[in-house]
Amino acid sequence: MDHTEELFRQLTEASGVPGYEQQVRAIMRGYLEPGSRIEQDKLGSIIAVKSGEASEPRVMLAAHLDEIGFMVTQISEEGFLRFVPLGGWWDQVMLAQRVVIKTAAGDVHGVIGAKPPHLLSPDEAKKLVEKRDMYIDIGASSAEQARSSGVRLGDPVIPVCPFTPLSVPQVYMGKAWDDRLGCALMVQAVERLARESHPNTLYAVGTVQEEVGSRGAKTSVYDVNPDVAIILDVDIAGDVPGIKPEESSIKLAKGPTVLLYDARMIPNLALRDLVISTADEEHIPLQFSAMPGGATDGAMVHIHNAGVPTVVIGIPTRHIHSHASIIHRADYEHALQLVVSLIQRLDGATVRRLAQ
Amino acid sequence: MSLRELSEAFGPSGNEAAVRQIVLERIRPFVDEYRIDSIGNLIALKRGTGQSSRKVMVAAHMDEVGLMIVQVDRGGYLRFRPIGGIDPRVLLAKKVLIGDQRIPGVIGVKPVHLLDSKARQQVMKVEDLSIDIGTMGEDDSGRAVKVGDYAVFDTHYEELGPASRTVKGKALDDRAGCAVLIELLRDRQAYDVYGVFTVQEEVGLRGARVAAYSIAPDAAFVLEGTICDDLPKDKDQSPTTKLGDGPAITVMDRSFIANQSLVQLLLRTAEQNGIPCQLKQPGLGGTDAGAIHLSREGVPSVAVAVPVRYLHSPVSLLSLDDLDNTIRLMRLALPEVSSLSLAH
Amino acid sequence: MKKLIQQLTEEFGPSGYEAPVRDLIKSLIVRHVDEVRVDAMGNLIARKKAVPQNGIASRRIMLAAHMDEIGVMISYIDDKAFLRFTPIGGVFPSTLLGSRVVFTDGSVGVIGREKPDHPDELPSISKMFIDVGAKDREHLTRKVGDPATFTRPFVDIGERLVAKAFDDRIGCAILIQSILNNTVSPHEVYYVFTVQEEVGLRGAVTSAYGVEPDVAIAVDITLTGDTPEAQPMAVALGAGPAIKVKDRGMLAHPAVKDWLVDTAKRLGIPYQLEVLEMGTTDAMAIQTSRAGVAAGVISIATRYAHTPSEMIDFADVQGAVSLIDGLLGAGLPF
Known part of the structure; x- marks a missing residue:
């Protein structure tokens, strides 16, 4: 495993549902601390300040630390755990998945139970099982037994999927690429910029609670008060069966994406065009993303205080918001080159022009 | 009155530069200062006489609902998504203008001959529609139009009949408010007036939020073009507002509850001066006031609107009498704000 | 304390029209705090200075309870003087039938319903109206835009209490009782009685911005x-x-959360943990104010919430008051 793969492994295998990002934050701190000054907002977002040639403009780079998961809400008399989702889950991808419950007493393993096909009537088999009817089986046979394993109401529940390189070179499977891939990119962008120059001060922010409404982005942008912002997140790859080109034309290995608009943000058009021209000059393939039903931390960042010119750069990812997603290293490397080149172009005069 | 020019200007949410330019030319002779902030709001200051230390924000939004090109398909047709709330049923067979070059196109529709009976009963989804700019393929279209370009409806402003005071045009929501605000900035008040022409209202009150933060006003008026559904109905149900009944004042909508002192000021001013006015039916719609009133420690706010029929469609209607009465009402009410008690 | 609870729940105060509740609370607390102010939104903000104690770091704590309750507003008046209305906050149509509403001037109306199209049709608000007993429009004093709330007396049924608007006058009562208990605190405490929670936490947004607390509890x-x-x-x-x-x-x-749990354990106050699938509180808005606020919530279990007959347990209320007094009296563990 090379340095990048090791970074991917550590970040995707870390546990960090919204509100419980401690482990991811600690990993990020370990990578970012050597070259930067580290701050933290009161919700838990981590902010690494990396000085460049000039103290201004203030460039905010943001990726979210949290992943989607669940929380225990009830322990049934028979010892099964009822739960609620943290972040957006589609019921159909949850059944029979392995999970781990992070209790105060340590990890408790379990599986989201599913009725065997032998017992399903033909009618039942066609119906979607709803989240509220699902349960986690930790092998207990009574509430008492479940409790004695350490499980308490409010404990976070994490999907299980180890980092796995696939048979095709440079393609990886894992959980939580959304948005640990953005976190990895942020780490490596900061590492690159420690060796190269940049005409600004960089604030690399690992935000918390994105999946439940970009809450950490709202508070961390207040701390940073940036002049310009770049959001790093995954994007939906549409090159799988069942997604029509008019729903998403984004393909794996065809380059990073730049956001045209989403449900909660229209990017600053001049900054968007700077991303396009930067990609062009650096010979980086670029795809376009329009996401009427989704949003990113940019939603909170771009309307902070008197407004922040903001853009979103995405990395195509298959099967997001499920246990196992797939990415391509080439898209990541291109995105890294794009982000570094973009930051190097964000000098005072350029950033002032964005706000016209 | 610059309503014609304002209505015909190209200004979907996020791309309001052309509207801003028109407004700026109009107000430059009589405002004391102006600036364009980072999200694109035009913030004009009409200084007060110094007799009052208040700051009052008067806002109207420049943006209109529109479309964004998201894909050029192999046939050269342009796939698009709506920017702001558009009923897909109003899109079919409409003319549009695309991008900085204002390239004309039409939202294509299958001839009725080819539709089976089931298809005729269904509403087309936006994802299934495309714009035809008359080109012969992907490369041809790709030269003329870029992914990310905006489009707006191509509608001419017109007066309906020689004797009519009703006019038709696109984007009267909220170019009507912009027209009112331009007139109001001629008057000097005892206090500083910040006339704010906001951006991105239609996608979530985004411009107003940042403008209110940077101005930190003591009170705010939002000028709007609002829902007017006064057509005859089967049942006795209330219209949101009625065309010709004068400016519509908001007591409560989905985005905010208006400040009582400001509502009373407007109602009192209308009554004392014989200006027709109406209350907008409570509970419906939302305006920039939703963002402004929550700024910092809170801003007492109210919304006043010109009734507009068929808003968010290619053709909307308003009464010039309503527009004039909105200007009159605001013109008479604004001087009173310097001595108005806004405390609870 | 039951007298206080009765007074608060029977007061009129739908979202945006909280003045009677605010005036009542102000009169109850003004002599027991160091400063009282009302912000531009109408939030009542009371401050108690810190009493420094050796070895305890003083923090700024915001306690929030909302003054507003759900209600309705007249949206249209027909020719026969029946009033159509729109909800203020989360009003369930099924609880409206047979309800009485009261307007700012104390006058009362009853809620009626159009003939259903089908016998088992669920009632919808657009098919309901308020009847104030006016013979015709000339005799009607009501106007479009008038707010109203539900009217129902407070009942003490022993350990349990029934009233309208426990949501969130019970929170107000707990805060007031805590003020009256006059616990000596090493912390600067802001008691904030917020407005417009039921229509989107709006008062909490502006008051949290103004107070700028280190820690907040709704x-x-x-x-x-x-x-x-x-x-x-x-x-x-x-x-x-x-x-x-x-x-x-x-x-x-x-x-x-741990601070609340540990304090409850230390004082021997029974407590329960809460995961609520629907709904939220002012703490949501406070938590993301400015650069973020460490926030938590103390909740009172309430049956039949958002109906005119909500039910709570008085011991839970007393436990909440003791818990708050315990929190304010000691240093923070974080």
Whole structure:
């Protein structure tokens, strides 16, 4: 495993549902601390300040630390755990998945139970099982037994999927690429910029609670008060069966994406065009993303205080918001080159022009 | 009155530069200062006489609902998504203008001959529609139009009949408010007036939020073009507002509850001066006031609107009498704000 | 304290029209705090200075309870003087039939319904109206835009209490009682009685910005799972104040949650943990104010929330007051 793969492994295998990002934050701190000054907002977002040639403009780079998961809400008399989702889950991808419950007493393993096909009537088999009817089986046979394993109401529940390189070179499977891939990119962008120059001060922010409404982005942008912002997140790859080109034309290995608009943000058009021209000059393939039903931390960042010119750069990812997603290293490397080149172009005069 | 020019200007949410330019030319002779902030709001200051230390924000939004090109398909047709709330049923067979070059196109529709009976009963989804700019393929279209370009409806402003005071045009929501605000900035008040022409209202009150933060006003008026559904109905149900009944004042909508002192000021001013006015039916719609009133420690706010029929469609209607009465009402009410008690 | 609760729940105060509640609370607390002010939105903000104690770091703590209740507003008046209305906050149509509403001037109306198209049709608000008994429009004094709220007297049925608007006058009562208990605190405490919670936490947004606290606790109601065939939920009446872990709008700050739990344990106050699937509180807005605020929630388990007959357990209320007094009296563990 090379340095990048090791970074991917550590970040995707870390546990960090919204509100419980401690482990991811600690990993990020370990990578970012050597070259930067580290701050933290009161919700838990981590902010690494990396000085460049000039103290201004203030460039905010943001990726979210949290992943989607669940929380225990009830322990049934028979010892099964009822739960609620943290972040957006589609019921159909949850059944029979392995999970781990992070209790105060340590990890408790379990599986989201599913009725065997032998017992399903033909009618039942066609119906979607709803989240509220699902349960986690930790092998207990009574509430008492479940409790004695350490499980308490409010404990976070994490999907299980180890980092796995696939048979095709440079393609990886894992959980939580959304948005640990953005976190990895942020780490490596900061590492690159420690060796190269940049005409600004960089604030690399690992935000918390994105999946439940970009809450950490709202508070961390207040701390940073940036002049310009770049959001790093995954994007939906549409090159799988069942997604029509008019729903998403984004393909794996065809380059990073730049956001045209989403449900909660229209990017600053001049900054968007700077991303396009930067990609062009650096010979980086670029795809376009329009996401009427989704949003990113940019939603909170771009309307902070008197407004922040903001853009979103995405990395195509298959099967997001499920246990196992797939990415391509080439898209990541291109995105890294794009982000570094973009930051190097964000000098005072350029950033002032964005706000016209 | 610059309503014609304002209505015909190209200004979907996020791309309001052309509207801003028109407004700026109009107000430059009589405002004391102006600036364009980072999200694109035009913030004009009409200084007060110094007799009052208040700051009052008067806002109207420049943006209109529109479309964004998201894909050029192999046939050269342009796939698009709506920017702001558009009923897909109003899109079919409409003319549009695309991008900085204002390239004309039409939202294509299958001839009725080819539709089976089931298809005729269904509403087309936006994802299934495309714009035809008359080109012969992907490369041809790709030269003329870029992914990310905006489009707006191509509608001419017109007066309906020689004797009519009703006019038709696109984007009267909220170019009507912009027209009112331009007139109001001629008057000097005892206090500083910040006339704010906001951006991105239609996608979530985004411009107003940042403008209110940077101005930190003591009170705010939002000028709007609002829902007017006064057509005859089967049942006795209330219209949101009625065309010709004068400016519509908001007591409560989905985005905010208006400040009582400001509502009373407007109602009192209308009554004392014989200006027709109406209350907008409570509970419906939302305006920039939703963002402004929550700024910092809170801003007492109210919304006043010109009734507009068929808003968010290619053709909307308003009464010039309503527009004039909105200007009159605001013109008479604004001087009173310097001595108005806004405390609870 | 029951007298205080009765006074508060019977007062008029739908979202945006909280003045009578605010005036009442102000009169009750003004002599017991160091400063009282009302902000531009109408929030009542009372401050008690810190009393420094050796070895304890002083923090700024915001306690929030909302003054507003759900209600209705007249949207249209027909030719025969029947009033159509729109909800203020989350009003369930099924609880409206047979309800009485009261306007600012104390006059009363009853809610009627159009003939249903089908016998088993669920009532919808657009098919209901308020009848104030006016013979015709000339005799009607009501106007479009007039707010109204539900009217129902407070009843003390022993351990349990029934009233309208426990959501969130019970939170107000708990804060007031805490002020009157006059606990000596090493912290600067802001008691904030917020407006417009039911229409989107709007008062909390502006008051949190103004107060700029280090730590915040909202005191509000929550649902229960202890009635027949209820939506499953591990919260019950009488099991003590509920300490929130999560609701639809927020995840309580883990350190604040632990502080509440540990304080309850230290003082021997029974408590329960709460995960609420629907709804949220002012703490959501406070938590993301400025650069973030460590926030938590103390909830009072409430049956039949958002109906004119909400039910709570008085011991839960007393437990919440003791818990708050315990929190304010000591240093923070974080």
